[in-house]
């Protein structure tokens with residue numbers, strides 16, 4: 068079984084080939100030029116995908132030493148994401164499928180992240196708790212099996228990734244903010260400033276906009292007319308990162324007392340954060356359960372997770388028509404196939 072996966076939901080063009088359930092190649096071309104604008108510019112993203120995607124598909128096939136005729140399934144991200152960007156990948160996949168008669172499988176990007184732990188040697192076992200911390204989404208889920216995903220909690224405002232990106236912007240660190248905050252936090256004192264962690268009535272929901280505002284107030288109060296010294300940036304980044312980790316792990320701890328699971332998986336771009344990984348590992352150790360976090364190349368947006376999810380759906384016998392449309396936002400029904 069050969070699967071060609073395509074991912075173009077945001078600012079990464081990615082193409083992967085899965086050969087007999089193993090990743091043979093996972094090429095990722097990141098659109099770094101968005102840094103110039105302090106965030107992703109949707110129209111520029113679509114244009115870059117248009118230019119990059121076909122050459123990347125050719126390169127992926129070449130690296131695997133196969134031709135398009137050897138491919139059995141063409142999978143592409145259908146949503147959620149930037150609509151223009153999604154349309155590029157989805158329509159290329161549809162075109163290849165239409166002209167070659169190969170099976171077409173549209174994939175929900177968040178489902179791609181949720182099951183990205185299955186790309187690892189050690190895989191999650193069902194049922195597992197899944198903490199999705201991507202640029203656009205923060206979700207806590209109970210994954211009962213490949214088709215039953217129960218939503219326990221969701222962010223009521225910003226996602227964790229957005230909080231990293233917006234805080235980095237306020238500190239003048241540029242985009243994407245996560246890795247930059249992590250770098251400065253490594254040199255700072257996380258206990259010097261105490262940023263608040265939102266407490267919500269809904270058991271597993273998250274909120275990060277208050278944290279973002281308190282960073283802003285702190286900066287306005289202390290550095291209204293002056294530049295922020297590097298050592299202070301480090302302390303602010305460390306205290307901010309600590310507050311995000313506390314907010315995320317508090318809900319994970321609650322869910323672990325309410326649900327009996329043997330594994331937990333943390334996925335999405337923010338799952339690359341080293342301090343968050345360490346904290347999650349210590350929680351998993353305390354509960355004597357296994358923690359599966361994908362390797363860094365599978366945490367951020369990548370086509371290997373799209374191909375992997377497509378294979379699961381194919382094995383379940385789910386069929387899709389070429390009329391399947393791209394969708395920009397995650398809705399209640401998108402987890403239902």
Ligand code: KG4
Nearest residue numbers: 201202203228243245246336337340367368
């Ligand atoms: O999953 P992803 O690649 O894109 C979406 O599907 O949205 O996640 C991107 C997010 C960005 O907000 C980025 O700042 C964050 O992941 N990120 C990190 C780290 N690396 C990437 N956040 C914290 N620490 C990191 N090391």
Ligand code: ZN
Nearest residue numbers: 201202367368
């Ligand atoms: Zn993503």
